[in-house]
Amino acid sequence: MGAERPELVKRMELHREQVLELAKESPACVAKHDKSSWLALFGKSGVIEDPVGAAPHVRGTGEAGEADPLERFYETFIAPNKIEMQSQLDVVAEGEVARDVVIHTVLKNGAQLHVAAYLLYKIAPEAGALRIQRLAAHWDLPRMSLQVMTGGLRGFIAMNQVTYRMLRCQGVGGVINYMRGMFQGIFDRGQVAVRKLTDALNHRDPQGVGELFVEHDPIVEWPVGGKPMGPSELLAQLPKGARFAIERPLSAGWVTACRFAVTGGESPGSRGIVFFHFDPVSEHIARARFFVDDAA
Helix, strand or coil, X not given: CCCHHHHHHHHHHHHHHHHHHHHHHHHXXXXXXXXXXXXXXXXXXXXXXXCECECCEECCCXXXXXXXXXXXXXXXXXXXXEEEEEEEEEEEECCEEEEEEEEEEECCCCCEXXXXXXXXXXXXXXXXXXXXXXXXXXXXXXXXXXXXXXXXXXXXXXXXXXXXXXXXXXXXXXXXXXXXXXXXXXXXXXXXXXXXXXXXXXXXXXXXXXXXXXXXXXXXXXXXXXXXXXXXXHHHXXXXXXXXXXXXXXXXXXXXXXXXXXXECCCXXXXXXXXXXXCCCCCCEEEEEEEECCCC
């Protein structure tokens, strides 16, 4: 049994490396404008939510003879622009990769955007190879739009060019579905709730923690891939004397994501990326997914 364990660990590490490599290949293809290779990374039912909150692009949902929805996404948002991505933290858990990134975009007319985002890739085997089954990009659509519109004449022209290209590639319905992310979601209220959770955790206040979650069947994954727990068990993840901290929170749709760190106390600490999923009715946390960086 002892001889088998190193081999098991080796296989697990190899799998993690393969999953992370595939996630990194997507922005690499985007930067090179390698459309065919980029499309080939996605599964036959691949989904892109970019940003989360807008209507997803789902491969295989187009009418017969129509372009692949992922191809329409590429032609709308990638083809005319220069896009590079800078990653600040990558965490692999099971078949998922969470990434803390800044996306640097130069639009067709020269206007520049620098968008902070948390990306979540779901990757699984398909037809003998790993494929991206879902790419969820968590970034703030209203603030990004404001960034463009406050860029003077160049920003105004860029916004009109993007809108025109969306109309040409995706039609009026595509524009409406994209704009949904401007008006539906948790927005700043999610960030306020996450800061309240941080305070409750650091004050070791189980009632304060519980009040921020939905009443029925809330799910906490710490870490993702481990056994799900309830909100009351969150406090057990903080060793005596340790503190929980967040940074760079942002909301997209009904999800608020941020970096987190546990420092001090009787443990070496931990860090990672967490996604808080809010219930649209109660606006309380329904699910919290902590991607814990083992390398920390």
